[in-house]
Amino acid sequence: MSILNKVIRSVVQVMPDQAPDELIASNRYLGRSINRLNGPDKVTGKATFTADYPVANLAHAALAYSTIAKGRITSIDTKAAEALPGVILVLTHENAPEMKVPKEFGDGSSNDAGTTQAKILNTDHVSWNGQPIALVVAETPEQAEAAAARIHATYEKEDCVTSFEAAIGDAKQPKAIMGEDPEVTRGDVEQALSQSAARIDLTFTTPPHNHNAIEPHACIAQWDGKDDLTLYDTSQFTAGVATTIAQVFGLKADHVRVVAPYVGGGFGGKGGAWPYIQLCALAARETGRPVRLAMTREGVFRIVGGRTPSQQRVAISADDAGKFLGFVHEGVTAQSTHNHFPEQFSFPPRHLYSMEAYRIGQKVTDLSRVANTFMRAPGESIGTFAVESGIDALAYELKMCPVALRMRNEPDADPVSGSPFSSRHMRKAYEMGVERFGWKSRPAEPRSQRDGDWWIGQGVATGTYPVYRMVTAARVRISADGTAVAQTSCQEMGMGTETVQTQHLAERLGLPMSKVRFEYGDSTLPYAGVAGGSSQTVSVALAVQEAGAKVLKELLALAQKDERSPLREANFEDVVAKDEGIFWRVSGGGESYAAILSRAGKDFVEADHKTGAPMELLKYSMHSYAAQFCEVRVHALSGEVRVQRWVGSFDTGRILNPKMAVSQFRGGIIMGIGMALTEETMFDDRTGRIMNPSLAEYHVPVQADIPDIEVVYTNEPDPHTPLGAHGIGEIGITGVAAAVANAVYHATGKRVTSLPITLDKLM
Amino acid sequence: MNSFSYARASESPDLAVALLNENQGRYLAGGTNLIDLMREEIETPAALVDISRLPLAQIEEREGGLRIGATVKNSHCAAHPLVRDRYPLLSSAILHGASAQLRNMATTGGNLMQRTRCYYFYDTASRCNKRTPGSGCDAAQGFHRIHAILGTSPHCIATHPSDMCVALTALDATVQVTGPDGERSIAFGDFHRLPGNTPHVETELRAGELITAVDLPASSANLPSIYRKVRDRASYAFALVSVGAALRVEDGRIADVRIALGGVAHKPWRASIAEQMLHGAEPTEANFRQAAEAELTPATPGHDNAFKVELAQRMIASVLQELAEVKA
Ligand SMILES: Cc1cc2nc3c(=O)[nH]c(=O)nc-3n(C[C@H](O)[C@H](O)[C@H](O)COP(=O)(O)OP(=O)(O)OC[C@H]3O[C@@H](n4cnc5c(N)ncnc54)[C@H](O)[C@@H]3O)c2cc1C
């Protein structure tokens, strides 16, 4: 931790808390299973996704990709491509106008959203296998794709490292991981490991994964003169894309407008401004036409990175009673030679368990591969696989119930920072899960349940994900017709953003949902950060709350000036927003927004507001928790694993919309089952090339792989978050792979330490 | 994708053959494999002759067996009462393949002719003897977990990915073809080839020949059978190993046994060694295991797919054991 950070932390400790949000228990709309507002538009095809925008005179772009990992392009032949019908333009390093390399995505506090430090098209140097080497614009997408396939390059290869295994030895400790210390230690951990009743020491590996949202990345670029650019983009960070593309073309950030009302899944893969966006904009500028670049599935594999591979060691020792004495979690992830993202896998144990002595830290190594990036719960998903598998193994060493072992080490305060927890109901989550799953009837012995040819086993693991909040701006307007609008540039990738924010706005202003509207997905609206870190719901809610308060104050001021208003004597503290207006908190008298505005002769009142920095995160240890329970069957002869039962029990603050929340949890669990059993990007180590860039060979789970998933949750509001809520987009995947691995162990007596758990590992 | 010409032959197989021979191209049936291969530019035919509307979409009784037309959709074939009743192995194998959507498009002829799923075959940046004869085989030292362990050659270790063909092999089907030189029949076991040093030549079909039907003989009807497919997910994945087997026991001795394997070779693999050992033998677990081991003795796995040897042995033995128990 930097000295500055330490100073801030100590100052924050003595700062008073914000009073809990007064809507923390309000439930006219909040806390209710309200259907997705844009559901009907989506299922009837009315929702306009990026590639659907009807733009006149549209031309189409396609990319050609390098086929070596590192080296120089010695020749590139575009004649055949140029000769094809419909081809308008072919750009390569030989003729592409200069673009600036944008700043890399930072820690989420800036709008920089660059994904690679490699030049795109402006160089004959190749940095990864799959780097764009040519951009083709044609009249139709088919013509563009056909022409791109006609482009042939020759290369002079250079030595490079594409194999993670080979690069592990060169791993280095980065200065910081997401602003946190790369390594934290306490006490003599080696001694604690050696002198104990039980101990385990295991090494885990996880493979790289790629993003496969149902909607492949796409962009439409339209210039208005030389200085104004509109981009329709599949983005989960409209403001970041605007800033980044402005950097690339030397424009003012507010001259780039990014529009993304509907995004067909993001999971982190659409958080950065991947190179296709700037290439689309370049194509549009150079042809003087609006251009669409809709990536193919293979194209997404080639240029959009995914989850890093990892190797993690977990060593834990405990006394007879199961108390953790020594705890080591350390290992290596990979980033690329042209980006920086050391995925934070070592975060979970820093906050999960009380430990006498520990060494928790991580290193990162560089590969000549496509840049890695965030993918649903980066860090926590792979970190919990290792840690929670290790704890399970220790439980067997101790002959203790794995749930009891975890509860034995439940800390009173954050084990590393010492900060109090803002809200932690891990025990309750476990109790609920144990009850719902019927955990108590599970036999303790592994390899003790058989059904025909199948071994049966039950496993459990803890999941965790931090609470983040980002500085966010919002505008709230209340109009004389009694309606209200809130606006921010945030995004909806299908999580239910629009719905839950509409619920919130209606509840906050005491209006019916039919009279409020939430506008988002446009970078020209007040600033919202990346829809990442499971932070958007609370970040936006706070901005809307505070902007809303400003509007209410203004309205009250209008009333105070008005002789006829029943509110003329009221102070802000005396009133509440309800029944479509402002009313005395105690006596109940008041009047509608419409009445105040029409008497004042105003059409509307509006206010913008930007939230302050998330100081609460420095004062409290703020996290969500999960207890994941599952039952698997493992075929005794073939080693096939089938998950047949799941209970996810979540402690994630107050649940704002149960139906959509449960859907998020389930989605996370499903993605986790894929991570556990099937998903793996196959990088050929000889070439750094992805060999399974299609959904036929890159195995995400299919329906038949997924059992009924039951979800329960504590619904305990966090007094230190807006609405008492936590973000819930990522917690669902955490702990899942470990729960599966632990159930597989319980079924078979085999501990699989490398993902995915394919059948050959269990035969 | 390259440009190509398109013609539809709806009237007769002869017309299709004539059209193809004029245009030097490929027959297009369901298109579920060919169109993908054209998109990836693995195949670049100058012409397509669409045969999907030829009058070859019937399933008919014939000489005590069945004739399945070349353009019968896989889903239709699997659901057909005569197929389900007499050749449940075929029905089951088809239903274990691909997805419902694909089976609704895929045809009998196309299924026979579908090409391997080797990653390097699909990637024009890789070396592949099957795609570009003489260029090398990147799978040999690369990813080959899904590749062949039997009948491989130094030139190619790819598998034939079909499920349906595993059943057809076990059921002693015959492929009916017509072409510029007239009609002929090819025994199913001879239809697909081993890679040898010509992995690009995958079948006995000659240039321009059209598959018109697949015949199932009376002799393989009504056998107790099982299709067991082992794959990486519960559905919608190709077989790592599959076993199609049928067994008839008379007076405590094996009177008829058919075993075919998928996912292990360049062709649907008829386990003749195992069958020979088992004919007339007692249907015991030990005999099944021994026969399975003998079948796999010639296996030549690589570092990624060694598990398939044991997996195939276990699956053969367990499928036969299950059949024996059902009989008992
Ligand atoms: C994602 C995916 C998953 C799949 N999974 C499986 C699986 O698990 N198991 C499985 O068995 N299959 C699977 N398949 C393959 C599927 O079964 C084949 O694609 C299908 O059977 C091909 O039939 P088609 O009619 O579409 O052939 P087409 O694509 O139309 O043709 C394929 C080839 O056959 C030739 N051809 C077609 N008909 C004739 C004829 N009558 N005479 C001569 N040549 C002919 C064509 O010229 C072409 O070369 C999968 C396919 C996909 C895309």
Ligand code: SF4
């Ligand atoms: S195994 Fe066969 S298909 Fe695959 S790369 Fe080698 S030659 Fe090509």
